[in-house]
Amino acid sequence: MAKRNKERGEPSVVEDQGLYASSCGYCKSDTKTSVSYGLWAHSLSVYDYQDLLDRGWRRSGMFLYKPEMNKTCCPAYTIRLKADSFCPSKEQNRVMHRMQRYLDGSYTGPASTGKEDSGVTGQQISAEVDRCMQGGSQRMDFCDMNCDRTSKISNLTGRCNDMVNIEKVLSSAIQDVIIACCMAGHLPADLEVPRIVLQKLKPTMRKRIKTSTTGEVVYSCNVSFLVAAALSKHKEVDTVLKNLQQSQDCLKNQNNGSRKFSPLQLAELFASRLQMRIEMHDYVVEACNGHLNFLVQNRPSLDVASAEDLHPSKRGNGDSSCSSKPQTESSVSPSLTQHLRPKRILEVRMRRSAFDPEEFALYKRYQIAVHHDKPEDVKESSFVRFLVNSPLNFVPPSRSGTAFCGFGSFHQQYLIDGRLIAVGVVDILPSCLSSKYLFWDPDFAFLSLGKYSALQEIQWVQKAQTVCSSLEYYYLGYYIHTCPKMRYKGAYRPSELLCPVKFQWVPFDIAEPLLNIQPFLCLSDHFDETIRQTRKTDYVKDTQSAVKESTETNTKTTKTENLKPDVSYLSGAGSSSKESEDVNNILLKLGNQFLQFKRLQTWTAVPQKFKDALACDLRKYSQVVGHVLASKMAYVLD
Template identity: 30%
Template sequence: MAAGGSYSIVEYFGGDDGYRCGYCKHENGNFSHGMWSHTMTVQDYQDLIDRGWRRSGKYVYKPIMNKTCCPQYTIRCHALNFHPSKTHKKTLKKVNRFLSKGEMPVEKHDEGQHEGEPMDSVHEEGVQPPPQDPLKIDHSEVLDISTSPDTDTTNSTAPTTPRDDAEKTTNVTPKPGKGVDPNRPLCRKAKDLRKERRLQKEQQKQQEAVSSTVNPAPSKSSSNQPKSLEEFITESLPNDPLHRLEVRLVRSNPPSPQFKASFDASYQVYKLYQMAIHKDPPDKPTESQFKRFLCDSPLEVSFFFLSFKYIYFKHTIRFSLFLKSCNVKLSGYMFCSITHMPAKHYFCSGSLCREIAFTRQLQQQSPKLSYYYLGFYVHSCPKMLYKGQYRPSDLLCPETYTWLTIERCIPRLDISAYSRLNENARAGDARALKELGRVLVLHRRTVMPYAAYARKRKGSNDEKEVEQYASLVGQTCAERILLYRA
């Protein structure tokens, strides 16, 4: 029984039919199990996430990993141990230059991107719509960020031609004398100068190493320690920047007055994104579609974070926090997703770093909140590989439901798109279904174990369906979540 008498209530829909893949665009190569969640506790959703499930609005789904064309592995980042890479640092500096001065980086033409697919686009994740959607909701589109590696370039000065040089010196009187001025040093190649400077630095380091052995220096001061993620985020930001980035906590379920007041601005960002990236006509991205996709939640209490604003980029960051109760005590799990205008990919990557920093900030209030979940990692889709760059991170084994470092998993995924990631042949699913009779069902507003339900409904032919559902959610969840039976 759930704490405080609260239950999760779901309807299971199976997953035998294939549908269009949002990654490789295969018309019927994507397979997943799905269920409609009328209500769900925080703990149940946490346990489902750790078994490969995720949600779109109130629709909860789990890819059939060994059958689908593009296997999707749940990925989480160790937020407390995350250190930005060189690319992440460059990205944060670009964002800060824009926030402080409005400076836009000059970028060369992006290479290697798919035809007709902007590098900063949010990748579409196909979600199988339930065959009997209680609210007739279209779940055909689920979005995810796809960013590409940073391509920083600097402005270079164009070489001058002899004609240009002649024009510059037409009014200059030459000095008397013949040949090279003996009082001036000889001209030297830039390559030789760089080599000389490098040798000087090496000699200086050797001298410092020798002196340190004779007179050991005191322990490193805090100024010599590597910069933290938070320091990179706030670095070079003046007290009065040109643009400001604010994060507001707004309750979306049930909707608060602040959520209602900001709803239209958030919807406009979503609509512009759908039109620009997915080429939707203006009348297709409706308010109801936006609400059921990004705002509706089966969780007890949900919050909607708004981040304003990158002026014409209007970058909107949405966090769905899963809270244990209305007293706003954070649970041990946070899931973040981003909807954004078609902006430069450095803003997308910069936002992910900021979300990881925000997770660390929340962890000070809730010690259990230590992971940043990035949704699904698809090794067979080049546009999804960026998620693996946020390390240290783990992937979820689709057979044992254990977490393994991504470094251990990548060699196996290079060989096969689908792989049992846990190399231990003896390892198994610790929460595998053992007793079908203990699965809880909700029948005629009455909670009962499946064994009692089967006795009441003699001759019922749903045992295989219930067994499939319970195997997917695991014994622990099956004994807490109520499976609706008509």
């Protein structure tokens, strides 16, 4: 607890916006029927935001909002999934397999087979978008996914490009790890990251390198030696060395008493942080004598094709008239073309939330093609306000159990062969990854990137939990039962919905039939009743005479009149609990001063009328955030 309080730092600062009504984007009502409570967050700790999520809050940029469930037209329930309990459906497995086939080269999109998704293709949508944008987006050079030129020469060239791409991926991963180590305090923040050079090993050299795991060393990197040389010249060499040796990843290969940096230490540090970044590319990294060795297991050889393969005119009797004719896959054996088919590289990057022109260009294309926004309405300022700005205070990764990227707001970028195809805006919190928004390239609509990214985020949580044990949930945002477009969230099972009255989590399978009867109710009461009835049913099954009585009892509990929730807490009526009445301990921010409300009440210079009005506002504020958070977050006074 002491460590957690230390990491919190300064208290969160919020400004009350009160109740507000707006038009609803879900039911498309003509009037302002969507009612929520709002807060403007000047700064917010990840711990406080985690607690707010568990009371039904969400954020949009710096703005926090919570639907007023008994007043709003479309009640929105927070939905989450425990990642290690996730059971993918057949459809979700198909999405993963489709992506894998696309990366393998065995599937090139809807045009490749009549059995795939039908309708307007991503390319057709993209062409229309480009016409609408009036040339505003930057020119990008892409390979045609529906290209019919499947000659052996182009396939071999694809293999060469594939090697160049994986070298870029590995180099980028090494650079990201060094930067992350600087942010975590293991290395100085002002360290100049050296140029990353990967050496591709010849087959004869690969066999001589001993590895602790089965596999073949394909690439090696000496960046640890370059970093060690730079650190030895650093002005705060002793402090840096101490921080490095205190890292739990550097307990091995320490040079106690030495003021020199060991490349062995650095290689161990980098390797431990590299693995999770590159494993999606089937590579394993090992630290060996200060070098970073990258191994591939169970892979066909990636050696560059021979000159004879790349220049068919040099084969046989040299008849160029025959050799110059392109060879299609039908003229080559199937087993050969399977190995020659070019593979695509998928890279997933987790980056701190910041403006990126490439991201904005993708966002604009997405909004125009998918949501039919007018080009002039998609502005950079709204993109920054909605998806870049965040009140969350970043918590860097450390040995104390934070996630390997730290806590805060991030953009998870998806790239195929270096091309940005999707961006997931997420918040990494002490207990969860909270998915906020996703935008993707219309050209890749056939890959179902919305579903695929959700599955990737679930996998990310599963991996992160090995580093941060408390990070075990995946939050999918709001679930609105009356909105058909929201139904897909219930397909990620076994999920839970947050009870809007008692703030307890209720299994989705229990909540769903109740929501079919009434869109807003106290889920917890009926969950408890279901458990009681289940236990009672199990008990009376032991005696046949009680079966009829048990069945009648279960039938009675499904009547609609029993589903009416107690919503008195929402208006404060009839409530005398500490949460709704005791406002004395609420933390206030007046200028640069923090004080509790009970202290302000003693100030005779403040008019009593102002105090009474403030007490009324604070009571409502305490009801929506909870008295615990109200006593920790600073409430701004004008």
